[in-house]
Amino acid sequence: MDLAVEVEGLHYTYRDGTEALRGLSLSIPRGSRVAIMGPNGAGKSTFLLHLNGLYLPQKGRVQVLGREVNARTARELRSLVGLVFQDPDDQVFSPTVYEDVAFGPLNMGLPPEEVAGRVKEALLAVGMWDHRERHPSRLSYGQKKRVAIAGVLAMGPEIIALDEPMAYLDPQGKEALLEILGRLHARGVTILVATHDVDMAAAWADHVIIMKEGRVLARGEPSLLAREDLVREAGLGLPLVTRIFCALPELELPFLPYTCEQAVRVLREKLLADKNAGHAGIG
Amino acid sequence: MEDLWLREQVEGHPGASPLHRMEPRVKTAALAGFVILATLLSSRTSLILAAIFLLLLSRAARLSLSHLVFRLLGALPFVGLVCLLLPFVTPGEAIWRWTGGFVSLAVSREGLDRASLLGLRVLVALLALNLLVATTGAVRLFKALSSLGVPGIFLQLIELTIRYIFVMAEELGRMRQARAARGFVPGRHLFCRRTFSDLGQMVGALFVRSWLRGERIYLAMLARGYAGAPGKALLPPPGSRDLAWGAVIVSIPLCLHLLEAGREAWILLWK
Ligand SMILES: Nc1ncnc2c1ncn2[C@@H]1O[C@H](COP(=O)(O)OP(=O)(O)OP(=O)(O)O)[C@@H](O)[C@H]1O
Ligand SMILES: [Mg+2]
Numbered sequence: 001m002d003l004a005v006e007v008e009g010l011h012y013t014y015r016d017g018t019e020a021l022r023g024l025s026l027s028i029p030r031g032s033r034v035a036i037m038g039p040n041g042a043g044k045s046t047f048l049l050h051l052n053g054l055y056l057p058q059k060g061r062v063q064v065l066g067r068e069v070n071a072r073t074a075r076e077l078r079s080l081v082g083l084v085f086q087d088p089d090d091q092v093f094s095p096t097v098y099e100d101v102a103f104g105p106l107n108m109g110l111p112p113e114e115v116a117g118r119v120k121e122a123l124l125a126v127g128m129w130d131h132r133e134r135h136p137s138r139l140s141y142g143q144k145k146r147v148a149i150a151g152v153l154a155m156g157p158e159i160i161a162l163d164e165p166m167a168y169l170d171p172q173g174k175e176a177l178l179e180i181l182g183r184l185h186a187r188g189v190t191i192l193v194a195t196h197d198v199d200m201a202a203a204w205a206d207h208v209i210i211m212k213e214g215r216v217l218a219r220g221e222p223s224l225l226a227r228e229d230l231v232r233e234a235g236l237g238l239p240l241v242t243r244i245f246c247a248l249p250e251l252e253l254p255f256l257p258y259t260c261e262q263a264v265r266v267l268r269e270k271l272l273a274d275k276n277a278g279h280a281g282i283g
Numbered sequence: 284m285e286d287l288w289l290r291e292q293v294e295g296h297p298g299a300s301p302l303h304r305m306e307p308r309v310k311t312a313a314l315a316g317f318v319i320l321a322t323l324l325s326s327r328t329s330l331i332l333a334a335i336f337l338l339l340l341s342r343a344a345r346l347s348l349s350h351l352v353f354r355l356l357g358a359l360p361f362v363g364l365v366c367l368l369l370p371f372v373t374p375g376e377a378i379w380r381w382t383g384g385f386v387s388l389a390v391s392r393e394g395l396d397r398a399s400l401l402g403l404r405v406l407v408a409l410l411a412l413n414l415l416v417a418t419t420g421a422v423r424l425f426k427a428l429s430s431l432g433v434p435g436i437f438l439q440l441i442e443l444t445i446r447y448i449f450v451m452a453e454e455l456g457r458m459r460q461a462r463a464a465r466g467f468v469p470g471r472h473l474f475c476r477r478t479f480s481d482l483g484q485m486v487g488a489l490f491v492r493s494w495l496r497g498e499r500i501y502l503a504m505l506a507r508g509y510a511g512a513p514g515k516a517l518l519p520p521p522g523s524r525d526l527a528w529g530a531v532i533v534s535i536p537l538c539l540h541l542l543e544a545g546r547e548a549w550i551l552l553w554k
Pocket of ligand 1: 018038040047
């Protein structure tokens with residue numbers, strides 16, 4: 001299988017002695033949609049910072065798109081891996097929204113027409129084109145988050161990692177972001193999302209990685225998120241849909257649904273079955 | 284509008300004025316030469332003439348006057364203080380004296396001369412700097428500086444300072460707001476005990492927070508392909524027209540020097 005990211009025994013200790021990663025191992029296939037979950041302080045953000053060599057492995061190894069991450073490959077990886085930081089205030093710093101989104105493409109040394117095209121496309125995609133002249137620090141938090149996302153979209157990376165992208169977005173903003181991620185996925189971009197939002201992860205991801213204390217606790221299909229023991233251990237909650245079906249043991253389902261579509265399908269089958277049973281009873 | 288900005292970033296200004304179009308290295312070198320020569324002038328008249336020349340250039344480059352005044356006012360607290368103190372602390376012929384109890388203050392003629400010369404020199408330097416920055420744009424200016432041999436570390440220092448000043452200002456604003464939200468009312472003056480200790484804490488917290496945020500911002504810049512200040516940029520050699528303009532700019536303070544020397548000779552001859 002063609003891997004976008006491969007991590008083996010990764011350790012990372014901060015200067016103050018906090019061990020953020022303690023032997024993290026995982027692999028992510030190219031073109032997949034991965035949700036990285038886990039309690040606060042599990043090491044999600046720390047891991048993401050390794051993907052383009054901002055942090056270098058202290059122990060263990062990280063391979064991204066077939067390249068070993070080290071001081072030599074870091075530069076090259078910066079334009080291949082786009083990172084949207086958890087706090088947009090860390091990422092958005094130029095005098096205007098437009099300049100901020102142009103920062104990455106300009107660093108890539110693209111010609112002006114190309115930069116202009118990319119910036120416009122990215123700002124339109126996140127719905128911030130009308131705010132392009134504004135000073136980022138005067139924007140609302142959700143707006144800043146959108147600008148931060150646009151800044152990375154404009155670089156056209158092959159892997160895009162978003163740290164808590166949904167936080168502070170309004171429902172329409174979330175929809176819009178899911179749509180953008182959908183489009184990127186269709187183009188073959190590998191997408192990693194660190195999030196606490198189990199509903200989003202359950203509905204959107206095709207791979208789920210649950211982290212705890214700097215290691216992988218569990219990984220696999222999103223159906224993991226319907227396992228109560230695991231979810232509890234990871235400091236998460238069950239998806240809303242699953243919680244409803246947990247409270248209905250009388251349905252006697254063979255598995256617990258975790259997305260709306262599954263729930264609808266299960267309920268429809270049940271209804272049809274009951275109707276048929278009813279007809280049979282009368283007849 | 285964005286297009287213009289991008290073009291300016293990448294290949295230079297399309298040409299709002301001859302000064303905008305001038306080759307950035309020649310412009311930088313010429314204005315630097317101008318400032319060095321002009322600050323060595325020793326008479327008020329010639330310094331004023333140098334300042335007027337720069338004002339005329341700014342006018343020709345269609346720079347906005349309000350921006351200029353705003354920038355000059357920004358430097359006023361630093362320069363103004365020194366200029367205010369100089370007349371009092373320089374020994375010399377007193378032209379005004381104030382005595383109250385044990386203290387006596389005197390304004391000396393030498394002090395006034397030194398203050399006015401200093402003020403004019405700073406004015407000339409600021410006018411030239413404003414002219415350079417406003418007609419060149421940050422990216423081109425940094426390129427020019429690096430190809431003129433200014434070490435990359437200095438350029439990076441300047442660039443990051445500019446970014447972090449705003450970071451600190453914003454951080455301070457947020458902290459103030461958070462305090463006010465929890466009912467903190469600053470005392471009316473600095474010597475109120477609570478306000479003073481609070482100010483100390485603020486400065487400490489501001490330092491730590493700006494430090495941490497600064498680190499994260501730097502990471503975010505790297506993540507988007509920032510690679511430090513541009514390396515020694517390869518720029519095409521300047522044209523003869525640029526060189527001619529540069530020569531004109533540098534010749535002005537040279538002429539003023541000649542005038543000064545001539546005037547001294549004239550006075551000597553007269554005696
Ligand atoms: N700059 C830092 N210096 C020291 N310790 C840090 C630093 N950043 C993070 N840590 C510590 O490293 C550990 C992992 O932090 P990290 O930010 O990776 O967690 P996270 O999974 O992203 O958490 P969250 O869900 O809250 O975003 C935590 O214990 C945290 O306290
Ligand atoms: Mg985090």
